[in-house]
Amino acid sequence: MDRSPVLRLHIPEPKHRPGEAADFSHLRLPRAGSVERPPVDSGAFAMRDLAYALIRVLDDEGTAVGPWDPQLDADTLRRGLRAMALTRAYDERMYRVQRQGKTSFYMRSTGEEAVAVGQACALERDDVVFPTYRQSGLLIARDWPLVDMMCQVYSNSADRLKGRQMPVLYSSRAAGFFSLSGNLGTQLSQAVGWAMASAYKGDHRIAAAWTGEGATAEPDFHHALTFASVYHAPVILNVVNNQWAISCYQGIAGGDESTFAARGIGYGVPALRVDGNDFLATCAVTRWAAERARSNLGPTLIELFTYRATAHSTADDPSRYRPADEWEKWPLGDPIRRLKDHLVGRGEWSEAQHEAMRKEVEEQVRAANREAEAKGTLDRGPLPPVASMFEDVYREMPAELRRQRDELLGGR
Amino acid sequence: MDRSPVLRLHIPEPKHRPGEAADFSHLRLPRAGSVERPPVDSGAFAMRDLAYALIRVLDDEGTAVGPWDPQLDADTLRRGLRAMALTRAYDERMYRVQRQGKTSFYMRSTGEEAVAVGQACALERDDVVFPTYRQSGLLIARDWPLVDMMCQVYSNSADRLKGRQMPVLYSSRAAGFFSLSGNLGTQLSQAVGWAMASAYKGDHRIAAAWTGEGATAEPDFHHALTFASVYHAPVILNVVNNQWAISCYQGIAGGDESTFAARGIGYGVPALRVDGNDFLATCAVTRWAAERARSNLGPTLIELFTYRATAHSTADDPSRYRPADEWEKWPLGDPIRRLKDHLVGRGEWSEAQHEAMRKEVEEQVRAANREAEAKGTLDRGPLPPVASMFEDVYREMPAELRRQRDELLGGR
Amino acid sequence: MPAMNMVQALNSAMDVMLGRDPDVVVFGEDVGYFGGVFRVTDGLQRKYGAQRVFDAPIAEGGILGIAVGMGAYGLRPVAEVQFADYIYPAMDQLVSAAARLRYRSAGEWWAPVTVRAPCGGGIFGGQTHSQSPEALFTHVCGLKTVIPSNPYDAKGLLISAIEDDDPVVFFEPKRLYQGPFDGHPERPAVSWAKHPLGAVPGEHYRVPIGAARVARAGADVTVLAYGTMVHVALAAAQETGVDAEVIDLRTLRPLDADAIAASVEKTGRCVIVHEATRTGGFGAELAAVVQERCFYSLEAPIERVTGWDTPYPHAFEWQYFPGPARVGRALRRATEG
Amino acid sequence: MPAMNMVQALNSAMDVMLGRDPDVVVFGEDVGYFGGVFRVTDGLQRKYGAQRVFDAPIAEGGILGIAVGMGAYGLRPVAEVQFADYIYPAMDQLVSAAARLRYRSAGEWWAPVTVRAPCGGGIFGGQTHSQSPEALFTHVCGLKTVIPSNPYDAKGLLISAIEDDDPVVFFEPKRLYQGPFDGHPERPAVSWAKHPLGAVPGEHYRVPIGAARVARAGADVTVLAYGTMVHVALAAAQETGVDAEVIDLRTLRPLDADAIAASVEKTGRCVIVHEATRTGGFGAELAAVVQERCFYSLEAPIERVTGWDTPYPHAFEWQYFPGPARVGRALRRATEG
Numbered sequence A, B: 001m002d003r004s005p006v007l008r009l010h011i012p013e014p015k016h017r018p019g020e021a022a023d024f025s026h027l028r029l030p031r032a033g034s035v036e037r038p039p040v041d042s043g044a045f046a047m048r049d050l051a052y053a054l055i056r057v058l059d060d061e062g063t064a065v066g067p068w069d070p071q072l073d074a075d076t077l078r079r080g081l082r083a084m085a086l087t088r089a090y091d092e093r094m095y096r097v098q099r100q101g102k103t104s105f106y107m108r109s110t111g112e113e114a115v116a117v118g119q120a121c122a123l124e125r126d127d128v129v130f131p132t133y134r135q136s137g138l139l140i141a142r143d144w145p146l147v148d149m150m151c152q153v154y155s156n157s158a159d160r161l162k163g164r165q166m167p168v169l170y171s172s173r174a175a176g177f178f179s180l181s182g183n184l185g186t187q188l189s190q191a192v193g194w195a196m197a198s199a200y201k202g203d204h205r206i207a208a209a210w211t212g213e214g215a216t217a218e219p220d221f222h223h224a225l226t227f228a229s230v231y232h233a234p235v236i237l238n239v240v241n242n243q244w245a246i247s248c249y250q251g252i253a254g255g256d257e258s259t260f261a262a263r264g265i266g267y268g269v270p271a272l273r274v275d276g277n278d279f280l281a282t283c284a285v286t287r288w289a290a291e292r293a294r295s296n297l298g299p300t301l302i303e304l305f306t307y308r309a310t311a312h313s314t315a316d317d318p319s320r321y322r323p324a325d326e327w328e329k330w331p332l333g334d335p336i337r338r339l340k341d342h343l344v345g346r347g348e349w350s351e352a353q354h355e356a357m358r359k360e361v362e363e364q365v366r367a368a369n370r371e372a373e374a375k376g377t378l379d380r381g382p383l384p385p386v387a388s389m390f391e392d393v394y395r396e397m398p399a400e401l402r403r404q405r406d407e408l409l410g411g412r
Numbered sequence C, D: 001m002p003a004m005n006m007v008q009a010l011n012s013a014m015d016v017m018l019g020r021d022p023d024v025v026v027f028g029e030d031v032g033y034f035g036g037v038f039r040v041t042d043g044l045q046r047k048y049g050a051q052r053v054f055d056a057p058i059a060e061g062g063i064l065g066i067a068v069g070m071g072a073y074g075l076r077p078v079a080e081v082q083f084a085d086y087i088y089p090a091m092d093q094l095v096s097a098a099a100r101l102r103y104r105s106a107g108e109w110w111a112p113v114t115v116r117a118p119c120g121g122g123i124f125g126g127q128t129h130s131q132s133p134e135a136l137f138t139h140v141c142g143l144k145t146v147i148p149s150n151p152y153d154a155k156g157l158l159i160s161a162i163e164d165d166d167p168v169v170f171f172e173p174k175r176l177y178q179g180p181f182d183g184h185p186e187r188p189a190v191s192w193a194k195h196p197l198g199a200v201p202g203e204h205y206r207v208p209i210g211a212a213r214v215a216r217a218g219a220d221v222t223v224l225a226y227g228t229m230v231h232v233a234l235a236a237a238q239e240t241g242v243d244a245e246v247i248d249l250r251t252l253r254p255l256d257a258d259a260i261a262a263s264v265e266k267t268g269r270c271v272i273v274h275e276a277t278r279t280g281g282f283g284a285e286l287a288a289v290v291q292e293r294c295f296y297s298l299e300a301p302i303e304r305v306t307g308w309d310t311p312y313p314h315a316f317e318w319q320y321f322p323g324p325a326r327v328g329r330a331l332r333r334a335t336e337g
C-alpha cells in the first residue's frame, strides 16, 4: 500500500483574527422564503436537506416571505419586539451594575434576542424550558418580573435562590424555567427526561432545551438526541450557533465540517436550520417543532444561526481573539432592527414609536433596578441570612449539617 | 394551539420475541454491486446516501460484483477464510473449556468473523486496532499465537496480563492490538487520540476502533466523532451492528429511527454501511477508509451490519429474549460459508479442501489448548505469582503498596 | 413470612412501589423485557407494562440525565446501572445535577432519583465487574448512599430510597444476591431462606435511611462494616472468638454517627472493614469520625481492613478480598493493642 | 532569579517541557490561541505552533479520551480542564482508562497524562467555579494527585507531573494564581514577587512528587494542609501565636506519610485543613493515617477544618471558606485538648 503522503495533524483556524478585517463572504445564505416547509410528520431522512439550508422569513427589505412565514398579527410582533428591546435594556443595565462592582459577574445575550423571545412566542406558557445562560429572554418574554431576576443577579436579601448561584443562573418554576446549571450541556438530557415524563403522564406540556454550539461536544447533547429519538420524546432541542464559545470559533466544535443541525439526522431526529436573527423565522420553526412534539411525532433539532455580539461574559475580552468588526459585518444583522423594519414596513410601527418604546423599557429597567438595589447588592448587602447556606442540600437538614451550621453561627 | 392528542410515551419493541418466528422480511437489502463507490476524497454530505445503503460485493450466487469488489487474489481470500475458520474453532473450544469450569467466562464472535478478519485484511500490520471483546479475529488474522490468547483466557502462569483481566480482554502491543477495556466505548476516543498523535508525529500508521451498536449511545462515540472530525484524525470508526446488545435489540440504541452509519454524516464524517457478513465487502470498505485516512483526508465511520449468532457471553441465555430461529433466518448468512462459496465458485477452493481445513484448524486449536492448559487453568492453576497483583498500578510501586504487598505475603 | 433472597427482596420493593405509586418508573440497560442481568427487575415489565419498566440505551450518563429530568417533572425514577463499575459516565449528572438541583434552585426543583447498582467482588468479574466505588459518592453533598447487607434491609431500604425526595445511590453487594456470604469462597452458598433476615414481608415497609443496625452485640471491639463485609466480620468474630460488636451501617450518608460512637465508647476499640480500596475509602471517614467523637475512649489504633489499593484482579479475587482471616487478625490486634 | 506568580510559573513549566520534549502537547478549552481563561498557556501556541498547543471541543471526557490515546501512542499530553468543577464528564476516562491502562495491560500500555485544573474558591464563582474535588481522585488507585501552594513548587511539580509515566491530576488553587492568599479576603492581594517562593528559576527543575514540605517548623501542633490552606494555616499560626508545624503536603497521592508521622510524633497534636467539603474529604484519609501511625503519641483528637458539607454558595463565599479564624480556633482546641 502506498504510504505517502506522511500524516499531518489538522488544527482548525478561524478565517480571521484580531488585527484583520472580518469577512463573512464565504457564508452561503439562501434567499428568504426559498426553503420549503415540510409537513410536521416528515421523517429526518426525507427532510434532511433542511439541516444544511437556512430558513429565513424576512427578506432584505424586511418583508415576510415564503412558506415559513408564521403570519403573526401585529400585536404579537409588537409584544415580541418589546420583549427583545427589554431584554437588551436589561442586559445593558446589569452589565453596567456589574462594572460598578455591585455584583460579581454578568452575561449578555446581545444580538441573540430573537432566539429566546422568538421561540418563547411559539411555546405555550406551561411548556417547560431548559435554557443556557444566554436565554434570559425566555423569562422576559414570559413576563417574569425584572426585579426578581435582578435580585438573583445581586444575590440579595430578596433573591429567591438565597444567594447560592452566580448571576444569571436563574430558576423559576412558576415561569416554567428550569434551574440553570453552570455545567454546560446537562440540561439537554434532563429536558428529554422531563418530556418523557410528560408523555408518560399523558400530559400536554412539552419541553424545550438550549445549548450553545460549543457545548454540543458534551455528552449530554449525544444523550439527548439518542434518548429523544428512541423514546420519541416531545422535546425541542435547540443549538444556538453564535459562532463563538468563549475564545473558540465554531470550527473547534466541528462547525467547519458540517452544520450543527445536521447532527440530528443521523439519530433520526428531524433538523431545521434557521436564521437566528429573524424573529419570524425563529418563531416559525419552533411552532413547527412544537406541533410535531404535541402530535406525538417526537423531537426536533433546531440550529439557530446567530452571532454573539458582545463579550462571552464580564470576565472576557473578545478583542484578544476575534476581529473587532465582526458584529458590524455580520450579515444577518440585528434582530431588533430587523423586526422593527418589518413592522414599520407593514405600517404597524414607526421610528418614533420605536424610540419611545426604547425609552420606556429603559425606564422600566431603571425603576426595577432601583427596587432591586433597595433589597440589596452583592457588595453591600443585605444578603440572605447566612445560615440559609445549610438549607436545601437535602430536603431535611441532616444532623451533621445542623452541627456545622451551629458551628458557623456559634463561631466555634 | 390545538392540544390534542394527549402525549404518550413510545417504548421501542423488537418485531419478534421468544415463542414467535423470526422474520427479517422488513429489511431493505440492496442488490450486491448496486451501491456506488465514491472517490476517497468525497465529503460526508456528498456521499450521505451511502450511510443508508448496504455495500455488498458477494451476490446470492457467491460471485463478486460491482464497484466495491476489492479484487483480492485467491491466496489472500484463502488466508482470510482460514483465519475466520480458526476464529470460530478457537471460540468453540474456549466456550467449551469455560463450560468445563476451567475459566470464568467467555465471549464468542460467531457469525461476525468477517468483521474482524475482513477488516484486518485491509489494514497494515503496524496500524493499531482498538477493538471490543468481539474482534478477537483481529489477533488471529495477525497471526498472533493462539496459546498466548488462551493463557489470557485461563489467567494462568503464562498469561502476559498476569491474571488481571477477565477472559478475552486481551492486549498485545506487539500485534498492534490495544488493551481491551470492560468499559464500553472508552476505546473510541482513545483511538482518535492515538491517530492524532500519529498525525502529529508525521507517522504513517493509522488507527481503527470498534464498538457494538449498543455502545454507540455512550459518550465516547460522540467524542470520537467530534474530535476525529475537528482534527481530521486518521482513524476508522467501526460500528458492529449485530442487532443485539445483550437482551436489547438495536432499536433501543436508536436503530429503528436511522442507521448507525448515518450518525457520522452530521459530524461531517463520511459514512459507509456494509454487509458485515461479506468478507469482500468488509475488506473493501475498510480499504477505502484506510486510503482516506492515509491521505490526510480524515476519519470514516463504517457500520457493519451483521448478527450475533450466539449468546452475548457464557453468562447469557438469549432464548429468554429473542426468537430461537433468528440466526437461521438471518438473510445475510454465515460469513464463512459465503466466502467459501465464492472461492469454490471461482474454482479456487473445494468442499473437500474446506472440510480438510476445518479439521486442520480444529486440530491446531486443540494442540494449542493442550499447550496452554499445561501452563495452567483458572480453576487449578498454576497462576501468576500472587504478589504480582501489586505491580503495574504505578510504574514504580509506592511505599504504601509495598506495605500492602508485604501484609498479604506476611499474612499479617 | 415469605423467604426471599436479596434479588427477590429488591424485586419486591420495586413491585410494591410500582403498585402503590404511578409516578414510579424503572429503567436501565436490560432491565425491561429481560428483567436485568441479575434478574432484579424480573417480571416487572410484564406486570406493569413497558411504559413503566423499560430498557435504556447503553449510556449511564444519559440514563441519569433523563432520570433527573423525570424527577424534576415529579416522577420517582429508579434507574439501574448494570455494574457499579459503569457508574462513572454518570458522574456528572449525579454530582453536578442530581445532588445540586435542590440547592441551586433553593428548593424549587429536585431530583428524587434512586440509582441502583450491583457492587463488590466475588463473581470472578475482574476489575470491571467487582468495584466498590461508594466513597466517590459519600463525599458528594446532596447525595445519600445506602448499602444493604440482607434481604429484609434491602427491601425496606430500597422502598425508603424510592420514597425519599433526595437522590439516593443504592449499592447492592452482588455476592449477597443469592445467599449470605461469610467470606469463604470455597464453601457452598448458603440460602437466604435459612437466614432470619431472609424472611421478608411481601407488603410495603420501610427501613429508615440513616440508621445503623447492631448485627452482633459484643463488648471487646466495635466492627464497622456494611454490605458483604458484615457477614465476613461476623464470621471473623466467630472464628477468632473475639467478642466483637458488629455494626451494619446500612447507610453511609447520612451516617448514624451516634450509634457508632455509643458502641466505640463502650468497647474502646474499633475495626473498620470494607471491600473498596483503602486510600480515601469510606473507612477513612469512619476512622476520622470515630477518633473525633471517641478519642478519649480509644485504647488502640482504629484498624482498617480493606481491599488493596489495586484494581480487583481476575485471578486473585480471593487474595484481594478482605476475608475473615484478615479481619480476624485485625480483631486480635485491636483487642490486644 | 525571576519573580513569577503562579500563572507564570505554570506557564514556564509547560514552556520548558514543550521546549525539551517534542512529545509534549498541550490542549484544552480556550488554551490555544487565547492562552486559557486564566492565561496559564498564554503565548505557548505562538511559540510552539498550533499542532502542539491547541484548542479542544468543550468535552472534558473527549479531552481525556484523546489524551489517553495520545499517551498510549507515546506522547506526553498536558490537558487542561477549565475548572475542576467540570472534571466530572472526564471521570470515566480518568478512572476506567488513564488509571487502569498500565495495570490491565500488565505494563504494555500506559497513559502518561497530566490533567491540569484550577480548583478552590475565592473568585465569587459560585458552586460551579469553586470546587475542590481532589478526594474523588485520591481514592482512585493508579492516579497521582498534586496540589501546589506556591510558584516555585507549582513549576517544579508540574514538570515532574509531565515527566511522570503515570497519570497525574494536577489541581491549581486559583485563588493563589496572583498572590499568596492568607484567608483574609478584605485585604488587598499581596504579590508573589514579595514571597521567597515566588523566585522561580527560568530553566528546568523538578520538585519530586510524593514529598511534603515543612512550611513552618513548630513544636505544639502539626497542621496538615495543601494549596491555599497552607497560607491560611500560616496566618492562623501567626495570629493565634500557636507554635504550629505547618506541613504543605504538595502531593496527596502518593502521600508522604513518613513526614506526617515524624511531625505528629513530635507535636502529639494534629489539625487537618482543606477547603473541600468535610465528609469523605482527603482530611478523612489523613486523620485515619495519622491515628494509625501515631496513635500512642496523640494527646488530643485530630481536628478537621474544612469547607462545609454544602455546595460553595455565591454570596457566602467567605463564610464558607475555612479562614484563619476557624483554623485558629482548631489550633487552640488541639493544643488545649
Ligand SMILES: Cc1ncc(C[n+]2csc(CCOP(=O)(O)OP(=O)(O)O)c2C)c(N)n1
Binding pocket: A132, A134, A182, A183, A184, A211, A212, A213, A214, A215, A216, A240, A242, A244, A245, A246, A308, A312, D029, D058, D082, D086, D089
Ligand atoms: C462542563 C463545562 N465545561 C466548561 C465550562 C466553561 N464554559 C462556560 S461557557 C463556555 C463556552 C460555551 O460556548 P457555547 O456553548 O458556544 O455557548 P455561548 O457562550 O456561545 O452561548 C465554557 C467553555 C462549563 N461551564 N461547563
Ligand SMILES: Cc1ncc(C[n+]2csc(CCOP(=O)(O)OP(=O)(O)O)c2C)c(N)n1
Binding pocket: B132, B134, B182, B183, B184, B211, B212, B213, B214, B215, B216, B240, B242, B244, B245, B246, B308, B312, C029, C058, C082, C086
Ligand atoms: C460502560 C458500560 N456499561 C455497561 C456495560 C455492560 N455491558 C457489557 S456488554 C453490553 C452490551 C453491548 O452491546 P453492543 O455494544 O451492541 O456489543 P455486542 O455485545 O453486541 O458486541 C453491556 C450493556 C459495560 N461493559 N460497560
Ligand SMILES: [Mg+2]
Binding pocket: A212, A213, A214, A240, A241, A242, A243, A244, A245, A246, A308
Ligand atoms: Mg457559542
Ligand SMILES: [Mg+2]
Binding pocket: B212, B213, B214, B240, B241, B242, B243, B244, B245, B246, B308
Ligand atoms: Mg450489538
